[in-house]
Amino acid sequence: MEELLLRYDKEDENKRRFKSEPIELPRMMARQNLIYEYKNYTPKYGWMMMRDKLEELDKQGKLYFTKNGKPRRKNFLDEYSGSEADNIWLDITPVGQNQSEIIGYPTQKPEALLERIIKMATNEGDTVLDCFMGGGTTIAVADKLKRKWIGIDQSVHAVSVSEMRLNMQQGKAIGKTQDMFATPFVKKLYKYDYDMLRYKDAFQFETWIVEQFGGVANTKQRGDLGLDGYIKQPNLAGFENLQGLRTPIQVKRSDNIGRNVIDNFKSACERFDKLAYEKNKAENKPVGFIIAFSFGKGAVQEVARLKNDEKVIIKLLTVEEIVPIAKKPNLRVEMEAPQPPKGGETPEGVTINFVATAESEVGIEFFSWDFHYNGVDFTPEIMLDKAGKQSHQFKAGHHKIAVKVVDGEGLENVEVIDLKINGVVQRS
Numbered sequence: 468m469e470e471l472l473l474r475y476d477k478e479d480e481n482k483r484r485f486k487s488e489p490i491e492l493p494r495m496m497a498r499q500n501l502i503y504e505y506k507n508y509t510p511k512y513g514w515m516m517m518r519d520k521l522e523e524l525d526k527q528g529k530l531y532f533t534k535n536g537k538p539r540r541k542n543f544l545d546e547y548s549g550s551e552a553d554n555i556w557l558d559i560t561p562v563g564q565n566q567s568e569i570i571g572y573p574t575q576k577p578e579a580l581l582e583r584i585i586k587m588a589t590n591e592g593d594t595v596l597d598c599f600m601g602g603g604t605t606i607a608v609a610d611k612l613k614r615k616w617i618g619i620d621q622s623v624h625a626v627s628v629s630e631m632r633l634n635m636q637q638g639k640a641i642g643k644t645q646d647m648f649a650t651p652f653v654k655k656l657y658k659y660d661y662d663m664l665r666y667k668d669a670f671q672f673e674t675w676i677v678e679q680f681g682g683v684a685n686t687k688q689r690g691d692l693g694l695d696g697y698i699k700q701p702n703l704a705g706f707e708n709l710q711g712l713r714t715p716i717q718v719k720r721s722d723n724i725g726r727n728v729i730d731n732f733k734s735a736c737e738r739f740d741k742l743a744y745e746k747n748k749a750e751n752k753p754v755g756f757i758i759a760f761s762f763g764k765g766a767v768q769e770v771a772r773l774k775n776d777e778k779v780i781i782k783l784l785t786v787e788e789i790v791p792i793a794k795k796p797n798l799r800v801e802m803e804a805p806q807p808p809k810g811g812e813t814p815e816g817v818t819i820n821f822v823a824t825a826e827s828e829v830g831i832e833f834f835s836w837d838f839h840y841n842g843v844d845f846t847p848e849i850m851l852d853k854a855g856k857q858s859h860q861f862k863a864g865h866h867k868i869a870v871k872v873v874d875g876e877g878l879e880n881v882e883v884i885d886l887k888i889n890g891v892v893q894r895s
């Protein structure tokens with residue numbers, strides 16, 4: 468819009484904005500029959516139109532006379548119906564220059580950009596899907612434009628930021644009047660299996676949990692001062708070119724986080740980013756975060772002592788405070804003793820009945836069965852078995868059967884059965 472106002476730089480007596488454009492032909496297009504005098508001016512190579520058209524324009528008040536008395540055509544902004552968008556959009560400014568929109572998400576896109584895309588591609592009531600939601604710009608704009616939406620992100624941090632943003636937009640933030648017509652939405656968080664996290668590769672786990680917390684993970688395996696990442700504080704307006712202050716994060720997998728871990732961490736924080744340390748301390752904010760599955764008494768006491776004696780806050784966070792954790796369903800698969808075929812094993816083999824039973828606090832969704840499991844890829848023949856009961860015929864030989872159960876929160880458990888069939892059925 469600003470660019471348009473620059474181009475339509477004049478105003479007529481009725482305050483209508485317009486720009487003036489030439490109505491004289493250039494030399495290379497000279498037309499003898501269009502060279503005529505109009506209001507004391509005769510163009511050298513001719514007008515762009517016949518006299519009657521020129522008079523018509525004048526009657527409509529659409530001629531503009533320069534200081535030298537040269538007529539030009541007025542093009543009014545309110546009659547401009549726009550132009551087709553090009554494949555490079557320069558009229559939308561990045562969020563960095565539009566401070567009011569900033570939510571602190573690193574790759575945030577401007578709302579005006581998403582507004583254009585959503586309006587181009589959808590109508591009110593349509594559904595917009597963003598499966599890499601990040602700071603939630605797309606879904607927030609979709610919501611404003613009365614579209615239905617689904618937002619997905621692997622990061623709990625991204626989901627929380629988007630949720631807060633929508634709540635603010637819909638007026639659910641404290642101190643705001645709630646928008647009675649706002650469409651309610653639900654947040655569904657995937658739960659993480661405790662054992663899976665606990666025994667995941669250490670470096671992968673550290674990177675992952677730092678990112679879930681909204682931090683930047685250390686990319687080097689041997690991190691700076693044993694730190695695993697940091698939270699970047701947004702820059703102050705006017706200091707955008709400086710690297711933001713960094714508050715360190717350390718991830719510990721052991722259960723015995725004692726006093727010494729806290730003291731070492733405190734001095735690492737001091738050295739990592741002195742400015743951030745001093746600023747956090749002065750503002751009574753944590754100078755660093757330690758993430759672990761649990762903390763020992765020594766650690767908790769030392770954190771309390773540092774706070775009282777030295778006014779230094781170190782925040783202890785359990786993994787469970789960052790990501791929702793659940794126990795995966797338990798699973799047991801029983802076999803019904805096969806009926807011994809009359810007269811010994813038939814060439815077609817034996818039919819075995821399986822019964823799978825599973826328990827989970829949130830209920831069981833279904834079972835899947837792979838009767839030819841290769842030990843690596845689970846490729847089930849039966850995908851959706853609600854009852855957990857199957858019969859299958861086996862020939863003599865070795866067989867691996869994998870049974871998977873999925874619970875109401877999407878957590879899984881698998882049991883693998885090894886069978887040896889040779890006249891008799893043996894399960895090892």
Ligand SMILES: C[S@@+](CC[C@H](N)C(=O)[O-])C[C@H]1O[C@@H](n2cnc3c(N)ncnc32)[C@H](O)[C@@H]1O
Binds near residue numbers: 574620625
């Ligand atoms: C570049 S950000 C999106 C920023 C967003 N356009 C905005 O304006 O705020 C990309 C997001 O994709 C998420 N992501 C990356 N891989 C993913 C995956 N496999 N499944 C779901 N989300 C994923 C990241 O967590 C990150 O939040």
